[in-house]
Amino acid sequence: MHSSSPSSPSLHDNSSAQTTPQPLTRGQTFAVAPAFRAVLHHFKKHVGVGVICAVGYFDPGNWSVDIQAGASFGYRPMLFVIFLAGIIAIILQVLAARLGCVTGLDLAHHCRLLLHDHPRHPRLVRRLVLYPLYALCEIAIISTDLAELLGSAIGLCLLFPKLPLWSAVLLTGVDVFIFLVIGDPSRTGRPVRFFELVILILVAIVFVCFILLLVKVHPNWPQVFLGFVPSAGLLQTQPNAVYTAIGILGATVMPHALFLGSNLATQDRVSQPPQPLPTPADARRPSFLQRLQRFWKSILYISRSERDDLKDYTTRHGFRQNNSIEFIRAHLGHGTVDVILSLLGLAVPINSAILILAATMFYSSSNNNSIGLVNMHTLMLQSLGTAAALLFALALVCAGQTASITATLAGQIVSEGFISWNVSPFIRRLLTRLISLIPSMIVAISSGGAGINALLIASQVVLSVVLPFVAFPLIYLTSSKTVMSVRTPKVVIQEKLADTPPILSTHPVTPVSDAPVAASITVVERNFDSLDDSIKHSSTQEYGVIDFSNGYILTAVAYAIWVVVLIANVYAIVMLGMGQA
Structure with a gap:
């Protein structure tokens, strides 16, 4: 006769297994810890680049198009168009991040390497391709800054109703001094965390403002979520629906964000920065005049020479050395995740929120009137009260300022890459802002709000025209095995x-x-x-x-996107020229 040991559980007694919670085993604990450390490392080191790139995707130009789309066509199908534009933006922005991370150079420098010293016809390629492409990129930067200037000026007028429009336009020129405080992240080779913090705070203000506005208007949420589903109504409604959808695509994907994203992806965000050498004890402390002279030299410089870092800016593709595999493994995955989460978590929701607000408040089947930023604020003031209108104006000013800062930084990257002109961000912003101020002041004084709205729309048309010329070299370079x-x-x-x-x-x-x-x-x-x-x-x-070049599927998708964007822009320009939009 066998007696069971007290320590051995009975085969039929499993009550303790059902009621007692099982703690994590040692192997499970070790499996969770690396994942937590990876997430913590991502937030400490890599968050920032995607947010800075996402700023360009909800600038005041997007606001105008989204407001008109929501007021004219409601939730469906324009919310799906916003989501589709966000997916296109993610693909192109990820390609830009891959190019910068793998090669160590941004898109502008790659265009110069590709086109400046052509093996057969160098002068012809420079004059017919490189310099016209650079001119188009500069026009896109100026058009972007024009939209940010106008949006910020309108936001100031909405915050201070007694301020004349031309005065608000003039006041926006004061922000050229921003770079004196936040620094220049494009020249250090490393992230400037204070710069990223300023952008994050401004974007957070915009995001919170729209959350509060959505809570106040009480949209029809089942219909809102249904709006993100593809619908044949886009082609069955009036012709302006297609034109508006193309406007959303053109206003969402910003050319300057591709240059900016590729440049920021080259920064080393992992290794420790080199420590400065200790000052000798017998070294004299510089005088006040010497420190002042150094300060002005650091913010007022224009040079034709190459940059003083250790990167290779001259060796042609096929012969130059890209970043090390250790650098790519440390940055590529985190950079891609940051871009995707920032665009899906900020750009798409903010653009969607603008359209939802307009559709909830003003959409009707017989509404074909044009509604701009000023009209939206006025109707919001009448319908929702002063607090909601104030939130709208504050979000507009913050969005305009953040987009304007990043546009200036992108302009600096473009000039350094294409023609090797090293210009301080202060001078760059001053010149760009003066070019934008001249037409804005003329239109503000002569035509008022209606002229400003027309100028804002014109700036988005210019960006739509430039986008295919910028996207093609990006897709070509990232699909090349020689480059990647x-x-x-x-x-x-x-x-x-x-x-x-x-x-x-x-x-x-x-x-x-x-x-x-x-x-x-x-x-x-x-x-x-x-x-x-x-x-x-x-x-x-x-x-x-x-x-690290694109696979066949990604290459095919990228070129298909380029063809769609090209056809959409040609259609929009033809419709606009025929006066049917």
Whole structure:
């Protein structure tokens, strides 16, 4: 007769297993900890680039188009168009981030490398392609700054009703001094956290304002969510619906954000910055005049020389060295996630909120009137009260200022990349703002609010025209194996290979002409230090290649997006020229 041990549980007694919660095992704890550390590392080091790029996607130009779309056509199908424009923006912005992270250069510098010294017809390519493309990009920067200037001026007039419009336009020129305080993140090679913090605060104000406005207007949420579903009504309604949808696409995807995103992706956000050398004890402290002179030199510079960092700005594609594989692995994934979350979590919701507000308050089947920013504020003041109108005006000013700061930074990147002119952001912003102020002042004095609204729409048309010319080189460069390949050191074991198990690479190795890798050898990736000394001394060094270019599917999708944007812009221009929109 066998007696059961008291310590062994009965096969039929499982009540304790059902009622007692099981704690995390040691393996589960170890699995959760790395994920938490990765998320914490992302928020500490990498959050900021995506938010700065997302600012351009809800500037005052977007506001005008979204308000008109919501007031004229309601939730459906324009909310789906906003979502589709956001997806297009994500794809192009991710390509820009990949280009900067892998190669270490932004889109503007790559355009110069591609077009400045053409192997067959250098002068012809410069005059017919490079310089016209640079001129188009400068026009896009000025048009962007014009939209931000007008939006900020209108917002100031809404906050201070007694302020004349032309005075508000003039006051927006004061923000040229912003870069004296927040610094210049494009020249350090590292993120300027104070700059990113300023942008984050302004974007947060805009976001909170729209949350409060949506709570106040009480939209029909089932119909709102239904608006994000594709609908055939876009092609079955009046012709202006297609034109408005094209306007949303053109106003959402901003050319300057692609240059900005590719530049910010080149920054090292992981390693520790170099510490300055200690000052010798016998060194004299500079006088006040010397410090003042250094300060003005740091903010007032224009030079034709190359930048003084260690990056390679002159070697042509196929011969230059891209970033190291360690840098790419530390930044590429986090940068991609940051861009996607910022555009989906900020740009798309804010644009959607603007349209939802307009549709909830003003949409009717017989409404074909034009509603601009001023009309929206007036109707909101009458319907929702002073507090809601104040939130709307405050969000407009903050959106205009954030977009204006990033547009100036993008203009600096464009001039440095295309023509190697190093201009301080203060001078750059001053020149760009003066160019924008001249037509704005003339229109504000002569035509008032109606002229300002027309000028705002014209700036978005210009951006729509420029976008295909900027998107094509981006897609071409990121799809090129010559541009996006990274050489990595490899070790070829010549002796004692049978006694040492190979360490296989987890990355595809693609041979190129200037770095051949024999197919009959066994490649061990970056684990040379783990081998014993006898194997080390009997080895030779070669280079393998890791290809970070777009895959076939992504390339096809990107070029399809480019064709759609091109056709949409041509259609919009034709409709506008025929007077049918």
